[in-house]
Amino acid sequence: MDAEAAKLIGAGLAAIGAGMAALGVGNVFGSFLESALRNPSAADGQQGRLFIGFAAAELLGLLAFVVSMILIFVA
């Protein structure tokens, strides 16, 4: 396999990370809604924490995107 093909395959494999981050972000909002519907009065006070969890989960998916971009355009 030549190096160019290996790079593109690696970039495609890195995209798996984006899908995994989708699971993570879905889990953050899903769990929030689940518990917010049990106790709606406490939900508004937790929105900051909701977005902190969202930001952390999303960052890891974006890192996968960065890896694939580096493989395609830089490496």
Next chain:
Amino acid sequence: MAEAGKIDPMHQFAIEPLFGTEHWAIGGYNIAFTNSALWMVITAVALWAFMLLGMKRELVPGRWQAAAETMTGFIDNLLLANVGPEGKRYVPYVFSLFMFILFANLLGLLPLGLIGSHAFTFTSHFTATGVLAILSFSIVLIVGFARHGLHFFSLFVPHGTPVWLLWLIPFIELVSFLVRPFSLGLRLFVAMMAGHILLEVLSSFVINSGNAGAGWGLMIGVPSFILMIGISALELLVAVIQAYVFALLTSLYINDAVNLH
């Protein structure tokens, strides 16, 4: 089938000098006025106009004043909830940061291609977001050391750390502290870049399938175009959320510096 046009999705991020050449240099760095600089100026002017119209201090607020007061009140509450009463002093900084990023993200999404121009999202460059992140991080450092002196280093030893873990926890805390400016800048720049690349790739599907014939256009181009409309709405949401997350994380870091865990 017609020759598919090669559309480069990264071309939209190219920084081009608008006036000035590479000979305009200070200390080896080019200082030509670029499209990135132009959109920073447009963002600053739009923000300035928004606030100027909103700061007339009428007793009965008009629409502009209500909008401006909603935004300041939003950031005020954010800092009150995350930093406490001390947070009032940081409202001007976090507010400027939030509004600048918000306006930059939204102005970058303007469909100026319709009139033959191009919107440029400077928040899709790590040079721009990295400087904003360094600004936030240095404020945290300055505030932390000015208020607590060397006691600021107790940030790396959270309350209740078991003695037998004292060799490990400060190291982990130090790494997570030092990684903050990178994650702060990286998140904003990658989120904006990914969305714009996605829109560009979908638009190349529309153009290329339309050129290939009516059948291809109906089968691929029309669904892609409908998807583009949906993604554009999602991008508006992402633009707002990323500005909010940047302000939220900045206020959390300021909280660390002010209150030390």
